[in-house]
Amino acid sequence: QVQLVESGGGLVQPGGSLRLSCAASGNNFRLYYMGWYRQAPGKQRELVAHITTGTTTRYEDSVKGRFTISRDNAKNTLSLQMNSLKPEDTAVYYCNKAVAPLAPWGPGTEVTVSS
Numbered sequence: 008q009v010q011l012v013e014s015g016g017g018l019v020q021p022g023g024s025l026r027l028s029c030a031a032s033g034n035n036f037r038l039y040y041m042g043w044y045r046q047a048p049g050k051q052r053e054l055v056a057h058i059t060t061g062t063t064t065r066y067e068d069s070v071k072g073r074f075t076i077s078r079d080n081a082k083n084t085l086s087l088q089m090n091s092l093k094p095e096d097t098a099v100y101y102c103n104k105a106v107a108p109l110a111p112w113g114p115g116t117e118v119t120v121s122s
Contacts, residue, residue, distance in 0.1 A: 009033040009110040011102050016116030023092050027116055029085040029102030037080035042105035043087045045098035046115075056087060057105035069095070092120045 015027040027043070042057035055067045056076040064076050075088040085102050099115040 009036065009039070009104075011110055011113035013100060013102055013113050013116040016100060016118045018119045018121065019092055020122050021093060021120055023120070024088070024090045025092065025118060027087040027089065027100055027102075027118075029087075029113070031083045031085065031102075033083070036083040040105040041076075041078060041085050042103060043074075043076060043085070044101045044103060045096075045118075046101070047095075047098040050098075052101070054105065058085075089118070092118075094120045096120050 010032040012030045013027060015025060017025060019025055037060060040057060040059050042054050044052050044054050046052040053067065055070050056064065056074055058064045058076045058078055066074060073089065073091045077086045078084065097118060097120050099117050101112055101115045103109050103112060
């Protein structure tokens, strides 16, 4: 069972940037479509970006053009570069498979966009 640990969150001003990282355990990371999810206060968790086993990516409309998802299969890592951050991006961000069955959720990393 893959284990996931997210990092890189923090407090940033509107318009700023952050880069999130996800470290995955196990030998099969390269076989999974992977995604970044977020859960804002009082809202359901949503998938905002995902990447295939290669380099094909898809984004939710609200982050398109601002966020970039990438992966390094040799290092079992998933990244999310977030630019032009907005207050509505404030949430706890999680990585996980993009296709069921999902792995157990990691602790997430909190992103707060505020002046």
